[in-house]
Each structure stands twice: as C-alpha cells, then as structure tokens.
Amino acid sequence: MLIRKTTSLNLVESGRNTEFFLQEAKLCQHVLELACGTGLTTLYLAERGVHIDGVDILPNMIQYAKQKNPNENARFYVGMP
Known part of the structure; x- marks a missing residue:
C-alpha cells in the first residue's frame, strides 16, 4: 500500500497547483x-x-455528490463521525 501525504487543498479552485496534484x-x-x-x-x-x-x-x-456523479472512477461513502 502506497500512502502519500499532501496538504489540504481544493484542486479545482487552485489553478496553479492542479496539475501537480493530478500527477501525484x-x-x-x-x-x-x-x-x-x-x-x-x-x-x-x-x-x-x-x-x-x-x-x-x-x-x-454524499447524496448530492452521488447524484452529480456520472463517472465510474468515483465512489462516495458516508463516514462515521
């Protein structure tokens, strides 16, 4: 199992870092x-x-995310608090 630690960052809103995190x-x-x-x-x-x-x-x-998800590469789950 490979685990990579990254900083919390909204990829969509941070145009200059988007490609870096996508590559990672x-x-x-x-x-x-x-x-x-x-x-x-x-x-x-x-x-x-x-x-x-x-x-x-x-x-x-999660319900909203599932409704707008047309992609089989993404799955969504409700986690325990």
Whole structure:
C-alpha cells in the first residue's frame, strides 16, 4: 500500500497547483479523499482517470455528490463521525 501525504487543498479552485496534484494522484492505484463534501475535487480527479473514493460524515453531502456523479472512477461513502 502506497500512502502519500499532501496538504489540504481544493484542486479545482487552485489553478496553479492542479496539475501537480493530478500527477501525484495518478501515481497511486487508488485515492481516498476525506471530507469530500459535495465531491467537487473527487469528480475533477475522476474525470481525469483517477480512481478515487470520497468520504464525508454528512449524508446530504454524499447524496448530492452521488447524484452529480456520472463517472465510474468515483465512489462516495458516508463516514462515521
């Protein structure tokens, strides 16, 4: 299992770092995003070929993320607080 530590950063809003984090994510077989909220970053990475799971403790956030998810590379789960 390969674990990479990165800083918390919204990839979609930080244009200059987006490509760096996308390249890092592609080095892993699978990525786990904690506190994914509505899945904005999760879906951004999934659309670019990254296999990623998003987890959040708020069921309504996960429900929204699942509704707007057309990509099989992304899965969403409700986590335990």
